[in-house]
Amino acid sequence: MRYAILCYDSEDVVGAWSKQEDDATMVRLAVVTNDLAAQGRLGPVARLLPTTAATTVRKGRENLVIDGPFAETKEQLLGFYIVDCATLDEAIEVARSLARANSQGVGSYEIRPVGHFRPGTAPA
């Protein structure tokens, strides 16, 4: 079984770290992930930019684009995609295609730029 591990923390607090604190944390985390990578068990790792950089596409007839992160609490996180796009407009287009392909019900696609990315070593 593959597991996704989602990281939650206070953006304010993490955002207030100095570069040294941030770098040191990344080094400590890399000790854990390097070990997994060496065993061929690490999938893609992504560190997202702050929610201020987020855009949300809401499912529905119009596929409304909203600035900011997904803020509802009624829905749950069901999965995610990582796509390479030249601009935010391209990413919004991808999200809209997904929304069209899966148009039943409510829901949203939150688009977050990825700051740090590591492709991982686990076989497909």
Add this chain to the structure above:
Amino acid sequence: MTDLAWINAALTSARPQALGALLRYFRDLDTAEEAFQEACLRALKTWPRNGPPREPASWLIFVGRNAAIDAVRRRGRQEPLPEEALISDLDDAEADMAERLDGSHYRDDILRLLFICCHPDLPATQQIALALRIVSGLSVAQIARAFLVGEAAMEQRITRAKQRIAAAEVAFDTPGAVERADRLAVVAAMIYLFFNEGYSAGGGQAAARAPLCDEAIRLARLLLRLFPGEPEIMGLTALLLLQHARAPARFEATGAIVLLDDQERGLWNRKMIAEGLALIDKAMRHRRRGPYQVQAAIAALHARAARPEDTEWAEIDLLYAALETLQPSPVVTLNRAVAVAKLRGPAAALDMIGPLEPRLSGYFNFFGVKGAFLLQLGRRDDARIAFDRAIALANTAAEAAHIRLHLDRLMRDGEA
């Protein structure tokens, strides 16, 4: 991160929201600050024992408010009862925990808190000092250090600024859309000034003043979270991030200025650049251009160029032309001339800045740029005159030293 460090970070990040709400309740800055202070003391006592609350800000508002009401009641036994108007909304004291998720309410609280620091009677440096004290919660000693003045002088400055805003009329009603937009623009301008106070510091002072830049970015992010759909706030945040990203490369160890073309681009902070680029990309989608977005777009073009010769000067020229229409100023034209010099040569750039001289005759950078164009044209004597004027007008020792470097080179070449 230790418990205490985590708690301090949480208190700092909850401060604008909690203090803003307490100010709305008590309508008096000193009372609100005392209430917040008391709540922080209790947090330091109980959070390590019970763990931090899920919503630090609402915890602080609840505890701070009750503590302040208790204090007023205690005083009330010795003094006549305060007027009802002094403490607003006492009746809904039971309901405040329920209010915690009302984001729009807090949005105006925080905006008000920032807005009162922007009182038009206060000079820019006092607005910034006040925002650092009230919104960011920096100590007077920390602020004094950032402004390179003594602690007593800064204490006095902040006290005077506070008296001034206490005497001013502040609207506590929920602002209408127009009022809100006005406040937002004023606060954005203050944050930009705030940033520049740190950014324009000379080499020797740059380290002491860097916290001003960090704090300005924090406030810009805060504003953006409150107003996520405002392209100019995205632009402002992007601009600050993209400029601050270059900080590690802007000065030599000796404090000497390093020009953009000569900066070691590997030292630029890639994380800040990535965030800045994402934000300007997001802002542009709105097709509602404004000065912050255009300036951020210019900074983005510099950030995207791997080497100075990769810079898209034609794009930069166009963006400066747009900025000239949005915000006409001789300084903008002067900056545009630098792009024009790269595109069409120093003679065209010199023609462009000629008419600016009467208005920029007191501006250090005008003569620095003029001297550089003249030098490129081989007009060495004219260049020397311009550089001499620049040195006479320099604001910091680093600026003067930078121009002197040009002059020394001129002299050396002259002897050879």
